[in-house]
Amino acid sequence: MKKKRFIYVLALFLILSVLFILFYFINLCAPDKVTRSTNLSSESIGGFKVHDSINNQSFRKRYGRPMSREDNDLYDYYHWKDGLETASIISGSEKGSIMRFIIAGPIGQDGSIIDLFGNTLHTSGGIKLGDSKKKVISKYGKNYYKFFDDGSGENVIGYVDHKLGLKLEFELTYGSNQVVRIYLEDEKVE
Template identity: 30%
Template sequence: MRIKSYFLFIFPLILLLLLASCDPSSTPTEKYYSSTKTTNLELENVKSVSVGSSKYDVASYLRKKPKFIEVTEQPPYTTYVYGKSTEKYDVEFKIVDNKVSRYDLISSKYGSEKGIHTGDSKKDVIRAYGENYYEREDIGATTIGYFDKNHKLNIEFSLDDKDKVGVILVQKINN
């Protein structure tokens, strides 16, 4: 009986430690990196703001201050939100160490460098970016993405149930 109660105590503790050691900030896209051919994303930007731009460039190039600024302490980063509200916005920039590390395009006000906007089809994305993409399921939505291994960039297009782009994400690859 002592062994059984010991096992019942230790097993959940080991499981908890294993779960705690997982890095929640690691992206699920990492598992597609080695099997996906590179696509040039060097020119991706929003009004001349690209991944790697300084936080000062964001307001300067968009010609206005962010509507909302959200600060996250762990891990430390700041989010600049442009749009009517934090729920209904056009673009969001994630700032880490005073540089843009990621941005999300939510409305059709801004598009990708190759002319893709929210509302465009999966076929439009593939026509613009090519066949070297990966596809994954993420929280009930299909996502297709591309890697630029030379410039350490990733772009993803989240698709709705009608294969229309709902969100465009561009981020720095941390590997």
């Protein structure tokens, strides 16, 4: 009887250990997949939403012609006035459909950021470059994921709307936790 009980306890312990390790690695590799959903249905940048087209007349009236273009295997990245960057579908019936908005500081001729917080664009929630992590959380809530971006050396917190398939991420300075870059994107963007 004691031996049977020991085997059951050991089996339960092993199952729970495997589940814990599995959850840890899923959270480490894809934290947005295990984060509770946040309603991002009203989220836009400059009045434009993910899946709007860069060829839309009102978009072109607001941002003009792209200042530059970066070729990418998956999307065309365009730099627009006011420090806006977009990633849009390259070809097919959805060509020009915006998959990602990026708000960053104004960029100089050499590609470096001139003024880290010199961008007036903001999220629908009013978050702009230079705002604090505390302000982001007070606006969007505590259901966020976080990770460290090895490429930029910055911390990132993000919100996901699983129903709409959208992500909103805020890249934060390492020391002062100020927003230095904002991403609004389709959650399928790599």
